Every structure is written in structure tokens, then in C-alpha cells.
Amino acid sequence: MGLWVQKYGGTSVADPERIRAVARRCLRARAEGHDLVVVVSAMSGETNRLLKLVQSVNQRPSEREQDVVVATGEQVTIGLLSLAIQAAGGQATSFLAHQCRIVTDSTFSKARIKRIDEEPLRAALARGEVAVVAGFQGIDEEGNVTTLGRGGSDTTAVALAAALRAERCEIYTDVDGVYTADPNVCPAARKLDRISYEEMLEEASLGAKVLQIRSVEFAMKYRVPLWVKSSFTDDPGTLVCEEDAAMEDVLVSGITHDRNEARLVLRGVPDRPGVAARIFGALDERHIVVDIIVQTAQQDGRADLSFTVGRADLAATREAMDRLVPELGLRGVESDDQVAKVSIVGVGMRNHSGVAARMFDVLGKEGVNIQSISTSEIKVSCVVAAKYAELAVRALHTAFGLDRADAAAER
Ligand code: ASP
Ligand code: MG
Numbered sequence: 001m002g003l004w005v006q007k008y009g010g011t012s013v014a015d016p017e018r019i020r021a022v023a024r025r026c027l028r029a030r031a032e033g034h035d036l037v038v039v040v041s042a043m044s045g046e047t048n049r050l051l052k053l054v055q056s057v058n059q060r061p062s063e064r065e066q067d068v069v070v071a072t073g074e075q076v077t078i079g080l081l082s083l084a085i086q087a088a089g090g091q092a093t094s095f096l097a098h099q100c101r102i103v104t105d106s107t108f109s110k111a112r113i114k115r116i117d118e119e120p121l122r123a124a125l126a127r128g129e130v131a132v133v134a135g136f137q138g139i140d141e142e143g144n145v146t147t148l149g150r151g152g153s154d155t156t157a158v159a160l161a162a163a164l165r166a167e168r169c170e171i172y173t174d175v176d177g178v179y180t181a182d183p184n185v186c187p188a189a190r191k192l193d194r195i196s197y198e199e200m201l202e203e204a205s206l207g208a209k210v211l212q213i214r215s216v217e218f219a220m221k222y223r224v225p226l227w228v229k230s231s232f233t234d235d236p237g238t239l240v241c242e243e244d245a246a247m248e249d250v251l252v253s254g255i256t257h258d259r260n261e262a263r264l265v266l267r268g269v270p271d272r273p274g275v276a277a278r279i280f281g282a283l284d285e286r287h288i289v290v291d292i293i294v295q296t297a298q299q300d301g302r303a304d305l306s307f308t309v310g311r312a313d314l315a316a317t318r319e320a321m322d323r324l325v326p327e328l329g330l331r332g333v334e335s336d337d338q339v340a341k342v343s344i345v346g347v348g349m350r351n352h353s354g355v356a357a358r359m360f361d362v363l364g365k366e367g368v369n370i371q372s373i374s375t376s377e378i379k380v381s382c383v384v385a386a387k388y389a390e391l392a393v394r395a396l397h398t399a400f401g402l403d404r405a406d407a408a409a410e411r
Contacts, residue, residue, distance in 0.1 A: 001033030004029055004034045007154060010044030011044045011174040013077045024088060030090060039135045046073040050072065064144060074153070078133065081094075092131075100116065100121050101116065135154075158226065173229070174230065176232075185257065188394070188402075194238065196244075202376070216240070250348050252355070253347070255400070262313075262314040262335060266306070266332075270301060271302060288309055290308070291341070345378060349379070366391055368391065369384065370384060371384060371385075
């Protein structure tokens with residue numbers, strides 16, 4: 001029987017009763033003969049509470065100290081889960097990141113894992129224990145506490161599964177799998193049995209919140225079979241795995257939307273070499289990530305340039321752009337934070353033409369104006385007014401044949 005890594009998110013360990021239920025689930029896997037490494041998040045709401053505490057004493061905290069505080073949420077849950085497993089008659093040992101040497105770089109608050117020491121975990125497994133590992137945290141080469149970014153326990157779990165060459169990695173969360181669209185927005189959404197790494201990666205970067213992006217990157221790189229499941233049901237969940245021919249037959253496998261976007265338009269940008277580098281260089285200096293960029297055809301040596309950024313970065317972006325107005329002689333800077341990005345994703349797009357045109361047609365018929373477009377091999381994204389985001393998702397979901405068979409009857 002192989003080694004399994006299971007990860008339980010905040011809602012699965014939200015209170016003592018749920019922690020006991022997780023302990024029973026762990027013991028079931030043990031009884032089936034699997035060696036088990038379990039990664040847990042902090043109790044739901046705890047990381048936010050800790051971040052607020054940090055803010056209450058210092059509004060511009062150093063990220064090193066902030067990590068020292070927020071990493072503590074997971075220390076509580078590994079201890080509690082180990083105790084619950086012991087109380088249920090099993091054996092378990094908890095591990096903080098420094099105890100199984102989850103070594104990261106020193107980018108506090110969004111550190112990247114460099115290596116993991118298997119030995120302490122292997123020794124615990126050899127003794128018949130469940131190894132319960134704190135998610136989200138790491139240590140850097142100097143032994144400082146680091147964290148992996150919000151949702152980082154997913155990445156801890158997949159990185160462990162890769163390092164230990166686990167047979168599978170199960171991510172237990174509050175939804176029972178990956179859906180064709182957010183079921184809160186699109187009641188006709190269906191749970192997928194399987195989705196390819198690439199599609200999942202695209203969805204995670206386009207606003208689907210099921211898995212942290214880094215965890216999908218890790219799973220894809222090391223070919224870790226990844227199951228997304230609910231700890232409240234016995235549903236098999238969704239398998240994130242290598243692409244196969246059956247997946248390519250499906251044109252679109254999911255519709256995502258992201259309301260965390262803002263769009264800026266720079267009017268009258270001089271059309272000469274070096275200008276784009278100046279504009280986006282100024283944003284890069286402030287670590288602002290730019291998404292969809294569109295430049296209009298030039299007229300009289302000037303063009304309009306629009307791009308999107310995360311909504312949280314809008315104020316800083318405006319400030320940076322306003323400073324460039326005199327330098328570049330811009331005619332104006334406009335911004336809009338009431339926009340959303342709606343995307344269709346599917347590996348089937350690679351071999352089929354006309355998918356983008358069909359998307360634009362659907363949006364047009366619904367009276368939804370498209371502000372900018374971006375495409376890649378397996379996705380098409382449109383920026384639209386935020387108030388149309390949900391309508392757009394539902395219309396596209398129906399048009400691309402994704403609705404549950406019984407959904408029409410419910411409407
Ligand atoms: N507790 C951390 C967070 O809330 C990590 C995680 O849950 O994955 O972001
Ligand atoms: Mg999570």
C-alpha cells in the first residue's frame with residue numbers, strides 16, 4: 001500500500017468536532033494500509049485574525065515579524081489533530097516546518113520552497129505514526145520563519161507529495177471538487193471528474209479559488225496525482241491529472257470570473273521606442289503585476305494604451321501613471337475598478353478554431369460589451385463591466401454545453 005498525503009483546509013479543522021472527524025478519516029486511510037502524511041491549515045478565520053492583530057500594533061509591519069505571527073495558526077492545528085488521532089487510538093507526531101526542514105527562500109510572506117528533508121517524516125512513518133505537518137510555513141537558510149502566501153498549505157502538501165514520491169495527494173476543502181464554474185454564480189455548474197494540470201493552472205490564475213497556483217505548478221512539474229475532495233462527504237472529488245485524448249474532445253471545460261480587477265487607460269501615449277518599457281517599468285518597480293494589455297492603432301504619432309491590474313493595486317498604479325503624465329505628455333489617465341475578467345478554459349481549444357468568435361457572439365447577444373481581450377492556447381479572457389460578470393458566466397456556461405442535464409428543468 002502506498003504513501004498518501006492528505007491536506008485539510010481551515011474549514012475542515014474549524015472546531016474540535018471537525019478535527020475529530022478528520023482524525024477518523026486519517027485512521028481510515030491507515031486501516032486501509034496507507035502510510036500517511038497529513039498537512040493542515042490554521043482553523044478557518046485564524047490567519048485573518050492574526051493578520052488583524054499584526055495591523056493593530058503596526059500598520060506597516062516588517063514581513064519577517066508578520067510571518068512569525070501568522071505561522072502560528074498551523075502550530076495549533078497540527079498539535080490538536082495529533083492529539084485527536086492519539087485519542088482515537090492511533091499514533092501521530094506533529095511537525096513544524098523547521099522539524100522536517102521545509103527550506104524556502106527568504107521572500108517573507110510569499111516564500112518559495114527549495115527543498116524538504118524526508119528523513120524525519122520517513123522515520124515517523126516507519127514507526128507506524130501519522131506525520132502531521134504544518135502547512136503554509138517554511139524556514140529559510142538562516143532558520144527564519146517564512147510563509148508561502150495565502151492558501152499556501154496546498155503547496156506544502158503537493159511539495160511533500162512530490163518529495164516523498166507519494167502515490168496520491170488529496171486536498172480536502174469545503175467544496176467537493178472542481179466545478180465547470182463557480183456554483184454560487186452559476187447554479188447549472190457541474191462537478192468535473194477530471195481536469196488536466198494545465199487547465200487547472202489556467203483556472204487558478206484566472207480567479208478560481210480552489211487551489212493555490214503554486215501547488216498546481218508543483219503537481220504538474222512532478223506529475224503528482226491530485227485529488228480535490230470535501231471532508232464532509234464521501235464523494236470521490238475531482239482528479240487533477242495529465243491530459244488525455246478524451247479531455248481534448250471537450251472544447252471548453254470551465255468558465256471562470258474574477259472581480260478583483262481594475263482597468264486603466266492611458267490616452268495619447270507617444271508612439272516611439274522605449275515608452276512601453278518606461279510605463280511598465282514604473283509598475284514593475286512597485287511590484288505591480290499587469291495583466292491584459294491592449295494598445296490601439298496610432299494616430300498622429302500617439303495611441304491609447306489600456307491594461308488591467310489587481311484591484312488592490314489600483315491606487316498605487318494610478319499614482320505611478322499620474323507621475324508619467326508630464327514626462328510623456330499623456331493626454332490623460334482613466335481608471336475603472338468596476339470591471340471583471342470572464343474566461344473560458346479548455347485544452348480542446350488547441351485543435352478547434354472559432355471558439356473565441358463563439359464567445360464574443362454569446363456576449364454580444366447578451367448585450368455585454370467587451371473592453372479588452374486576451375488569449376492563450378487554452379483560454380480566452382474578456383474584460384467586461386463588473387455588473388455583467390455573472391450574466392456572462394451563465395450565458396457562456398449554457399452556450400458551451402456545460403450545464404447539468406437537469407439544470408434546464410430547474411430554471
Ligand atoms: N492558513 C493560511 C491561509 O489562510 C494557509 C492556508 O490556509 O492554506 O492562507
Ligand atoms: Mg485553501
